[in-house]
Amino acid sequence: MTKLIVICGATATGKSGLALKLAKRLGSVILSADSRQVYREFNIGTAKPSLAEQQAVPHYLIDICNATETMTVADYQAQAQALINSLPNSPLLLVGGTGLYIRSIVQGMKIPRVAPNYELRSQLESLGQTTIYSILQQVDPIAAQKIHPNDPVRTLRALEVFYVTGVPISEQQGENPPEYPILQIGLDCEMDKLTERIYKRTEQMIADGLVAEVEYLCQKYGADLPLLNTLGYQEIKEYLAGKISLEEAEELTVLHTRQFAKRQRTWFRAYPQIEWFDANDADLLDKVWQRVISIKNSS
Incomplete structure (x- = not known):
């Protein structure tokens, strides 16, 4: 049977939600492929799975790095490959929107292990x-x-x-693809619908306490911490500095997230191995499940 199921796509397409449901059906675990969820304390702004979700389904490659450290693609690849080789569950779910993280695994990228100088x-x-x-x-x-x-x-x-x-x-450089079989599932939808999803998620993040999270992180690490210049954090940081209103920070977050999502869509669309599903399909879980089962039955 397939060793690894990848669930990828642009931000806010519902990858985590689908992965949780699929993992419960499979009795599997989830490996995160998100370049910001690896950092501890960056929770709300990175849409990190809640503690309840992590208790319901074991998650790996989340909270594995301090905010003042740097997680390189090579570091991520080494940890992910070790987990894939050691975890007994089959298949495992690799879930996220960081294209390089996913590519490093599914294509076996050879990455020079040279730390930034x-x-x-x-x-x-x-x-x-x-x-x-x-x-x-x-x-x-x-x-x-x-x-x-x-x-x-x-x-x-x-x-x-x-x-x-x-x-x-x-x-x-080069590639050394793994020998085990991989199924790559991509989630996507029309850009106007994706924008609606981004709006709702941004509103929810603010309701969940994003402002307090950014304020705490700024006080602990200083406003110059590189991670605080990323999506969601940069905009709220400007609000806390009195440069813009909270409403403007929310609008800018949506705008910048939308721009980021467009770049992600372009990245993932370049890989023909990905099988695409409509993120807004009411029967999404069942359709993906049937695809998983079809591979299991043919193996």
């Missing part, structure tokens, strides 16, 4: 993008062909890996 990055940045891209063309022409000349993030990362390891990043 901020001093090196600062030195390279001071040279300017044109210069560092030219350097990259010299030391790793294969990587340079795949990176846009105006992409400083990937240019810096490629040079960082080269200078730290002495080996071009192009020689350290």
Whole structure:
């Protein structure tokens, strides 16, 4: 039978809700694939499953990192792969909207384990993008062909890996897909309906105490903490600083979440292995369940 069932898609499409129901039917567990839910204390703004939900179905890869630490894709991949190999439940559910996390597992991405070197990055940045891209063309022409000349993030990362390891990043990358079978389920809906979902979820987050959560985190870690510059937290932080009203913070959160969701949809649509289902379908659970059963019966 399928070893891993992926439930992916844009934010607010109901991935977590579907996963909970499916996990209960399967007697399985859930592995989170969300790049912010890995951080402790960031709960409401990340739509982290509640304690009751985590008690109903065991969740892994949630609350595994302190807010002042950095969880890299390589770190996530290592922990996720270890869990998949050790947990007896079959299938396991990998659930979330962080495309790189999911891709690292289902495609077995080879990721150079080089921690961010901020001093090196600062030195390279001071040279300017044109210069560092030219350097990259010299030391790793294969990587340079795949990176846009105006992409400083990937240019810096490629040079960082080269200078730290002495080996071009192009020689350290690639894929080693797992041998076990994987079913990838994607949830999507029309953008206007997704916007409605985003509005409702944002309202619920504020009702659940998002403002108090952001205020507490700002007091504990300082307003400059990078995680506090992410969706939902940045907007509420501006409200707490007196720059905008709470209503404006809510509207900005919806706008920015909608923009993020569009990027997620584009990312996931590029992978033909994903089987798509309508997030608003009243029979969604039964249709997904039938797809799972059809694989079980044919195996």
